[in-house]
Amino acid sequence: MLAVEGLVKRFGGFRAVNNVSFRVEQGEILGLIGPNGSGKSTIFNMLSGTLPPTEGSILFDGREIAGLAPHRIIVGGIGRTFQIPRPFHRLSIFENVVLAGFYGQGRHSRAKAEEAAEHALAMVGLPTDRHASVEGLGAAGLKKLELAKALATGPKLLLADESLGGLDEAEMDQAADMLRRIRDELGITIIWVEHIMGVLMRVVDRVMVLDHGEKIAEGLPADVAGDARVIEVYLGTDADASLAAAAAAQARRRIGA
Amino acid sequence: MNRQAAFWTIALLALVALPFVHRDPYHLHVLVLILIWSFAYTSWSIMGRFGLVSLGHGGFMGIGAYVTALLWNHLGVSPWIGIPLSMATAGVLALIVAYPCFRFRITGHYFVLVTLALSGIVLQVITATRDYTGGSLGYTPQRAQSGKGLFALQFDDKTTWYLIALAVWAAGLVIWRAIDRSMIRHAMEAISEDEDAAAAAGVNVTAEKLKVTLISALMTALSGALYCQYQMFISPDTVSGIAVSLQMVFAAIVGGVYVALGPTVGAVITIVLAEVLRISFGTKAVGWDNLVYGILLVLFIIFLPKGILGSVIDRIKSPRKPSRGHEQQTVPIARR
Structure with missing residues (x-):
C-alpha cells in the first residue's frame, strides 16, 4: 500500500532523515519508534506533505505522492494526527471534526461531512454534542479529538503521531486499544509513531526503529x-x-x- | 426564526420607505455616504475577521473609482460595463499580490506590510499619471447629456442614490452572512489559528484564503465605483491610499468584525461622529475635529475590542455562553 524508497530530508547540512526505505502492507499496524530527534516526525511530515522530501520516492497505492501539497495527500486517502494536538479553539469539537470531514473528503456535502464527524467522534468516544467547546478537553480528550479529525478525512492509511507521554498507564492502554479497533473495525492501515516502546509493542504487527535519521x-x-x-x-x-x-x-x- | 425574519422584513421596508417620508437632502446625503462606506467596511471585514488584516483596500477602492471614471471619460464606456471591468482589475491585482503571500506563508504583520505597500503603489500611480487622472487635484466623471443618466449611471436625485446604495449594502450583508454560514468560515477560522493543522484536515489553505480575498477585493472596488458615481468627484485622498485603508480598518473594528452589522455600526458611528465634530468645531479650530476623532477611536479600540455591536450583543447574551465564532477576545490586528 505504501512504498517508501530512499527518503532523505536535509535541513541545511543536517540530515534529519537519511536514506530510509520501507513498505507498509494493507491492513497492518507498523510501529515507528526511536529516541527524540531520530527523524520519526520528519518522516511523518514528508508522508503527509507538510514537508517536501529532499530526495526519494513515496508511492501510495502506486501513485507518487512525494512533494504533493498536504491537502491533496489528505484528500487522496492519508490521514494524520500531530504529536502535540492542534485543535481549532475557535470551533466547537463537532465543528473541528466536520471541517476535516468536509475538506478531507473532497468537499462533497455538508450532510455527509456531519455524518462522518458523528462516526469519527463515536469511534474515539467523544460526545457528538454540536456546541461542546474544545476548552473542556484534557490531554487524553485532545488526543482523541486529533484522532477523530484524522478519521473524518476518510483515510485508507492513518499516520498516528501518538506520543502517549502525557497520559497515565490506563489512558495509554486505551489509546493503544483504540488504534487496534480502528484497524480491525474500519480496515484502516496504520503507522504509529511513539518513543515509549512498551504499549506500542503489544499492538503493532511490525516495528521499525530509527536512530539519527537512519533505520x-x-x-x-x-x-x-x-x-x-x-x-x-x-x-x-x-x-x-x-x-x-x-x-x-x-x-x-x-x-x- | 420567524420573528427574526419578520423583524428584518420590517426593518428593510422602513429603510426603503425612509426617503419618501423624510426628504431632507443633507440627511439623505449622509445616509447615502453611510451606506456606501458600510458596504466598503463590510467588504473589508470579510477577510479582516479572519486575521487577514489588509491595509491595501484603499487601493482596491481607488481602482474601482478611477478605472470606472477613466473608462467613461476617455473611451465612453458606460459604468454598467466599466464597473465590472474595474472590479475585475481589482480582483486580478488582489490575486497577483495575495497569491505569493499565501503561497509563501506571509502572514500576520508581514502580510499587513505587503498590503500597505499595495495602497501606496495605487496612490502613487494615480498621482504620477496626473495627465489622465488629475493627480492629487482629483478627477470628475464627465456629465452625461440629459436623458442619458441611466446609461451613465448618473442621477441628480438623492432618493435614487439612496435606494441604489441601500440595495448594494443589503447585498453586502447577504454575502457576509452566506460566508458566515458556509464551511469557508470554518476553514478560515482554522487557517487563522494553525495553517498546518488546517491543511492536515484537507483544507487547501492557499485557495481558501484567495477566495475570501477575491470576494473582499471585488466588493471593495464596487464601493469605490459607487462612491465615484455618487459624488461625481474623486481624489486620491478620498478613495485611495493609506488613509482610506486605515479608515476602513478602524471603522470595521470599532463596529465589530464578528457580527454582520458590525461594520455598518462602525460606519454610522465614524461618519456621524466626523460630521458632528466637523460642524460643531466649524472654522473655529480647523483640524481639531480630527484629533478628537482619533482619540475617540483609540478609546473604542482599547475598551471595546470586540467592537461596539459585538460588545453590546455579548452583554445581552451574557448569561448564555456564546455558541460559536464570537469567542475571540481581541481584534484581529492584535491577534498575531
Whole structure:
C-alpha cells in the first residue's frame, strides 16, 4: 500500500532523515519508534506533505505522492494526527471534526461531512454534542479529538503521531486499544509513531526503529526488542549491563514474548 | 426564526420607505455616504475577521473609482460595463499580490506590510499619471447629456442614490452572512489559528484564503465605483491610499468584525461622529475635529475590542455562553 524508497530530508547540512526505505502492507499496524530527534516526525511530515522530501520516492497505492501539497495527500486517502494536538479553539469539537470531514473528503456535502464527524467522534468516544467547546478537553480528550479529525478525512492509511507521554498507564492502554479497533473495525492501515516502546509493542504487527535519521532495525516486535543495537540506542552503551538486561527482559514480558 | 425574519422584513421596508417620508437632502446625503462606506467596511471585514488584516483596500477602492471614471471619460464606456471591468482589475491585482503571500506563508504583520505597500503603489500611480487622472487635484466623471443618466449611471436625485446604495449594502450583508454560514468560515477560522493543522484536515489553505480575498477585493472596488458615481468627484485622498485603508480598518473594528452589522455600526458611528465634530468645531479650530476623532477611536479600540455591536450583543447574551465564532477576545490586528 505504501512504498517508501530512499527518503532523505536535509535541513541545511543536517540530515534529519537519511536514506530510509520501507513498505507498509494493507491492513497492518507498523510501529515507528526511536529516541527524540531520530527523524520519526520528519518522516511523518514528508508522508503527509507538510514537508517536501529532499530526495526519494513515496508511492501510495502506486501513485507518487512525494512533494504533493498536504491537502491533496489528505484528500487522496492519508490521514494524520500531530504529536502535540492542534485543535481549532475557535470551533466547537463537532465543528473541528466536520471541517476535516468536509475538506478531507473532497468537499462533497455538508450532510455527509456531519455524518462522518458523528462516526469519527463515536469511534474515539467523544460526545457528538454540536456546541461542546474544545476548552473542556484534557490531554487524553485532545488526543482523541486529533484522532477523530484524522478519521473524518476518510483515510485508507492513518499516520498516528501518538506520543502517549502525557497520559497515565490506563489512558495509554486505551489509546493503544483504540488504534487496534480502528484497524480491525474500519480496515484502516496504520503507522504509529511513539518513543515509549512498551504499549506500542503489544499492538503493532511490525516495528521499525530509527536512530539519527537512519533505520537501524525492522521486524517483529519480539525480535526488535531483543536487538542489541536497539537496546543500545534506548539505553546507551555506558548503561549498566544489568540494567540493560533488566529493561530488555521487562520489554519482552510486556509484549508477552 | 420567524420573528427574526419578520423583524428584518420590517426593518428593510422602513429603510426603503425612509426617503419618501423624510426628504431632507443633507440627511439623505449622509445616509447615502453611510451606506456606501458600510458596504466598503463590510467588504473589508470579510477577510479582516479572519486575521487577514489588509491595509491595501484603499487601493482596491481607488481602482474601482478611477478605472470606472477613466473608462467613461476617455473611451465612453458606460459604468454598467466599466464597473465590472474595474472590479475585475481589482480582483486580478488582489490575486497577483495575495497569491505569493499565501503561497509563501506571509502572514500576520508581514502580510499587513505587503498590503500597505499595495495602497501606496495605487496612490502613487494615480498621482504620477496626473495627465489622465488629475493627480492629487482629483478627477470628475464627465456629465452625461440629459436623458442619458441611466446609461451613465448618473442621477441628480438623492432618493435614487439612496435606494441604489441601500440595495448594494443589503447585498453586502447577504454575502457576509452566506460566508458566515458556509464551511469557508470554518476553514478560515482554522487557517487563522494553525495553517498546518488546517491543511492536515484537507483544507487547501492557499485557495481558501484567495477566495475570501477575491470576494473582499471585488466588493471593495464596487464601493469605490459607487462612491465615484455618487459624488461625481474623486481624489486620491478620498478613495485611495493609506488613509482610506486605515479608515476602513478602524471603522470595521470599532463596529465589530464578528457580527454582520458590525461594520455598518462602525460606519454610522465614524461618519456621524466626523460630521458632528466637523460642524460643531466649524472654522473655529480647523483640524481639531480630527484629533478628537482619533482619540475617540483609540478609546473604542482599547475598551471595546470586540467592537461596539459585538460588545453590546455579548452583554445581552451574557448569561448564555456564546455558541460559536464570537469567542475571540481581541481584534484581529492584535491577534498575531
